[in-house]
Every structure is written in structure tokens, then in C-alpha cells.
Amino acid sequence: MSNHFPVNRELFDDVMVPNYSPSAVIPVRGQGSRVWDQQEREFIDFAGGIAVNCLGHCHPALVSALKEQGEKIWHLSNVMTNEPALRLAKKLVDNTFAEKVYFANSGAESNEAALKLARRWALDNFGEDKSQIISFKQGFHGRTFFTVTVGGQAAYSDGFGPKPGDIVHVEYNNLAQLKEIISDKTCAVMMEPLQGEGGIVSPTEEFVKGVRELCDQHNALLIFDEVQTGVGRLGTLYAYEGLGVTPDILTTAKALGGGFPIGAMLTTTDIAKHLKIGTHGSTYGGNPLACAVAEAAFDTVNDPAVLNGVKEKEALYKAGLAKINEKYNVFKEVRGKGLLIGAVLTEEYQGKAKDFLTAAMAEGVMTLVAGANVVRFAPSLVIPNEDIEEGLARFERAVATVTNA
Numbered sequence: 001m002s003n004h005f006p007v008n009r010e011l012f013d014d015v016m017v018p019n020y021s022p023s024a025v026i027p028v029r030g031q032g033s034r035v036w037d038q039q040e041r042e043f044i045d046f047a048g049g050i051a052v053n054c055l056g057h058c059h060p061a062l063v064s065a066l067k068e069q070g071e072k073i074w075h076l077s078n079v080m081t082n083e084p085a086l087r088l089a090k091k092l093v094d095n096t097f098a099e100k101v102y103f104a105n106s107g108a109e110s111n112e113a114a115l116k117l118a119r120r121w122a123l124d125n126f127g128e129d130k131s132q133i134i135s136f137k138q139g140f141h142g143r144t145f146f147t148v149t150v151g152g153q154a155a156y157s158d159g160f161g162p163k164p165g166d167i168v169h170v171e172y173n174n175l176a177q178l179k180e181i182i183s184d185k186t187c188a189v190m191m192e193p194l195q196g197e198g199g200i201v202s203p204t205e206e207f208v209k210g211v212r213e214l215c216d217q218h219n220a221l222l223i224f225d226e227v228q229t230g231v232g233r234l235g236t237l238y239a240y241e242g243l244g245v246t247p248d249i250l251t252t253a254k255a256l257g258g259g260f261p262i263g264a265m266l267t268t269t270d271i272a273k274h275l276k277i278g279t280h281g282s283t284y285g286g287n288p289l290a291c292a293v294a295e296a297a298f299d300t301v302n303d304p305a306v307l308n309g310v311k312e313k314e315a316l317y318k319a320g321l322a323k324i325n326e327k328y329n330v331f332k333e334v335r336g337k338g339l340l341i342g343a344v345l346t347e348e349y350q351g352k353a354k355d356f357l358t359a360a361m362a363e364g365v366m367t368l369v370a371g372a373n374v375v376r377f378a379p380s381l382v383i384p385n386e387d388i389e390e391g392l393a394r395f396e397r398a399v400a401t402v403t404n405a
């Protein structure tokens, strides 16, 4: 086989399944919050690989953990345990409500484990009638068939045949609706402690506390999907700490590996015991390379200076976006928490979030969308303040282009 063929965006259409429509830009190198493409064009990264690259690109602590582990041992299978997995699990347990950890490779897999555990817990404790799962409209929990069905957008789960059953969706921040539906037949309520893909929607305090109370009243487990909000993203190690509500099961992925694929499900000993030997598993879950990188990411993020930095940088973004908005009047609202920020477009620009993303790319700044009406920012938690300022200046030029169009 020869390697002499052009590696470009056209090749994507030739050889890849068409479920994505990637940008024409192909980045080849990154350092901190800057990225360079095949033509050596430089971008500031406000996207963070969709809230994954919590320490930017090629952070020295992660590179060194990967290199070090890469020369020791790569993979063992769950027939044997390994040191990086044990160390990471110990740190997760010591720094959260949890007492037990299950490792997976992605957010969806972590949620799949959480849902299966909840169903098994309910079956063992209460019998097979207690199988209802309640989740929220616009919520996102991954793309396996179970998790996408629990997710709150039917369009993502339609068209694949019969769906996993006994799943009900209610409105986020609507406690009355939840109260009407929840019963002793409810096995679990699954929610994001801030809806990410659904448009950067924070829960009200009343809502999130009310959900916890209703779960307690009906012996239902509360599952927090912290795949996007976890590992410092909102300025606390996990979002539940900032909400004053403790879930029974928590899932974490995305930033957990800082760019290396890994996910985890955290829970208590009493609940975990229902995932008995042989009930669930994963070939790669707890892989030493993934756990070694995640341990380095965890150690680096779990530092008061980094977590306080997230709140300072949030203020910089919000002030910068407010200033842009004074001039161009394109945002109805700038919302979110920590470094998960959503700029909600005004009526005039409804459905146009992608136009802002495309224009921003042309000006040299990578952003995200959260639905059609929200421009999302999820940069590195340690993005230098100069990069925030320069990136916002570029983003302002993009806003100018879109508003002139």
C-alpha cells in the first residue's frame, strides 16, 4: 500500500461513513489553547474538543503520563487489575461522594452502565415493576440505543426499530410535571446538572433540590450525568458540589481523560453491590494508558488555583461577550456556569448559531454550538487570559461579518 494520496477533506467523503459533516479545516498540531491546521493557519480553541480538552492540547503533565505509561504496559483486560486504574479510582472516591468506581471508555458507556445498574438495583430490591426511568426533554446522554432513548430528543432515537421501554421524558426545570409522573414504580431519574447539548440550561435550585426529594420519597435513584459538567468545568470538581445536591450515581467522561478516551460511573457501595460478577463489563474499561492520563488530568485540575481560575475566566468571557453584545445586539442572553458558556441568539438570528461558528472559524477561533440558537464556549480550564482576549477579538470580527451579511 502506498501512502502517496492526498489526505484532505475530500478524502473524508470518499472513505468515511457520512454521519458527520466536518469542517474543511484539518488541524494537525495543538499547544495549549492554540491549534494549527495543514496550511499552518493558527486558531484559538474555544471549543476544547467539545468540553474534553480540559487542559488544552499537549499539556506537559498529560504528555509525560502518556509517555511514561506507554513504555510500561498498555493493556491487560479486566481479568487483571492495574495500578493506574486503582490509583485513579482511589482519587475519584476520595474526592467525591462515591465509594465505588466502574471504568468505561466514553460518556455513553458510563451512562449505559449507570442505567443498567439502576435497573438491576430496582429489580433486586423491589421487583420487576420498578423499571421506569424518567429523564428530561432536550437532555443528552450519548448515542448507544439505551442512552439515546433516555436522551430528550426523539429524533436521535427514531428509526432504529423498537426502543428500550419504560422511559418517560418531562420538562427540565418543571418540578410539577415530574411530581405528576414519578411514582413508586420509578427506578431512576437521570439528569444533567446543567444541560449542555440541550442549549446550556442551568437547573434552578428549587428544581434540583425538588428532584432529589421526589427521588427519596419514591425510592428512586438520582443519576447525575456529569459527562460534560464534570472535572472542573463549572468551577467545582463536579457540578453537584455547587448545587448542594448529592446524586446516587454520577457519570463522568469527556474532560476526565483530557483528550484520551475514558469514562467512569461513580456510586455508593450499597448500590454498586448489585453489579455482581459477570453482570456488566467492557474490554477496554480501566485501560492503563487511559487511566494514567486521566490520573494526571485529575491531579492537575483538582487544584484550588485551577478551579478558582475557571471562575475568573468565566467572568472574562461573560464581560467580553457582553461588550460585543452592546455593539452588535445579537445575544438575548449569555448563560451557563464556569467555562461552559452559551450565548443565546436574539430572535433575528434564530437558527443561525452555525453561521457564527463558521464565521468564527474563518477569523481563527474555534467555537461550538448547542442547538441551532446557542453559540457555546467550552475552552481549556487553563486557557491563558491573553488567549481569551485575542479569541474574543476574533469572535467579534466574526459577529461583525454575520451581522453585515
Ligand SMILES: *Cc1c(COP(=O)(O)O)cnc(C)c1O
Pocket: 105, 106, 107, 108, 109, 111, 140, 141, 142, 143, 192, 196, 197, 225, 226, 227, 228, 253, 254
Ligand atoms: C457528550 C455527552 C455524552 C456522551 O458522551 P460520549 O463520550 O460521546 O459517549 C453523554 N452525556 C452528556 C451530558 C454529554 O455531554
